[in-house]
Amino acid sequence: MKMRWTSVVWSVVYLLLLLSLISPLSIVTVFFLILPATILFATLNFKSFLLHVIPVWLIAMIVHPVNLLLAIYFVIPAIVMGRAYKNKAPAIRTLMIGAGTILAEMLVLLLIGTVFLNFDLSSYVDDIVKMTTSPLRDVGGNNPLISDLAWTAEDLQILSNATMQMIPFAMIISSFMMAVITHSLARPIIESTGFHVPKLKPAREWMMPRSLIWYYLIGVVIEMFARSSSNSFLIMIAANLVPLLHICFMIQAIGFFYYLGHTRKWHPVIPLLIAIPILLFPPMRIIGILDLAFPLRQFMTKSKR
Known part of the structure; x- marks a missing residue:
């Protein structure tokens, strides 16, 4: 060009x-x-x-x-x-x-x-945590009414470790x-500009791999063991794998409602409005899990007939 x-x-x-x-x-x-x-x-x-x-x-x-x-x-x-x-x-x-x-x-x-x-990533994270929590610690130290809520060194270390794991x-x-x-x-x-660029599939066609269900079960098991374990590697896997899968299930749930809206001839804005609480209320990801684990879309289509 x-x-x-x-x-x-x-x-x-x-x-x-x-x-x-x-x-x-x-x-x-x-x-x-x-x-x-x-x-x-x-x-x-x-x-x-x-x-x-x-x-x-x-x-x-x-x-x-x-x-x-x-x-x-x-x-x-x-x-x-x-x-x-x-x-x-x-x-x-x-x-x-x-x-x-x-x-x-x-x-x-x-x-x-x-x-x-x-470069020490752990020290860098510690410094960032101390800098961001400094106003809270100053308020707690200067105000006797909320002194019990002040951040201790142990609290800061726990927050720093959790941040590092994420x-x-x-x-x-x-x-x-x-x-x-x-x-x-x-x-x-x-x-x-005249170039054709493929676009994403419509939201109603979004389907995650069904194998994510098995990965989720494995992640939940790892998370259970990590709670009583001191293995930092195991804790890091649990802290990252399960939240990532939760996001995948939320996307699957959004795709399900777009599919339902398409088959039921809903107004296009309705699935969009439903997607907002899915993002704000994470437990709604259970719909995405059910949509992957069972033929939920086929069931909804048959029930319409």
Whole structure:
């Protein structure tokens, strides 16, 4: 595709997002950083792509050298997802390889920091926990009425350990969220330029693998043993596996209600309204579990007849 003004606009957006990484806005803008490079790679040939991103990298590096490292870090998943769009890969595959690439980069970065830069993740988490709970401790210490609720050193250590155990869960969820945000925005934008990009199946067709039921049973058993165990590895598996499966079952439950709404000819907004309490009231994931374990959708269809 020849250079067009839209490509220049996305290059400017890319530059602004890179520059935002050294500002407090980075906590939000980091989730959109893959988007411009993905659109540029998917809609341009490789030479044109370089002509757009290299000037952006140079300007960002002049502002702050660390911006170049961050640009290279985030351009890798952008190229992976952009290549998937060019090859017209199924949407779910694009999401998975995008999220997998981001997660792999996180793990590699953590490994490099630990081995070569003497980065201690545990100490870093301790410092973050102490910093975030400092206002609560100060309030409790200065107010005799709530002094009994003040955070003790033991409380802080328990919170720090729990946070440390949830690091894998946080990395997986953040990687997937970045891929989902990128796909949700990139697909219609790329489509508008004349390229066909496969989209996700309708929500009514969402079906998780039935094997998740067995993984869930295994996770529950591990969780039971972990409660009375001092094995940190076992505790970490229980702290991460079961919550991830809970999210899968919530997605399955949302898909079930969209399917029910489609077969019963409901107004499109009704399944959306039902999806909100599923997200806010986690026990409703039991519907997703039942939908996987039993032919719930077929039963509902037959009952209509």
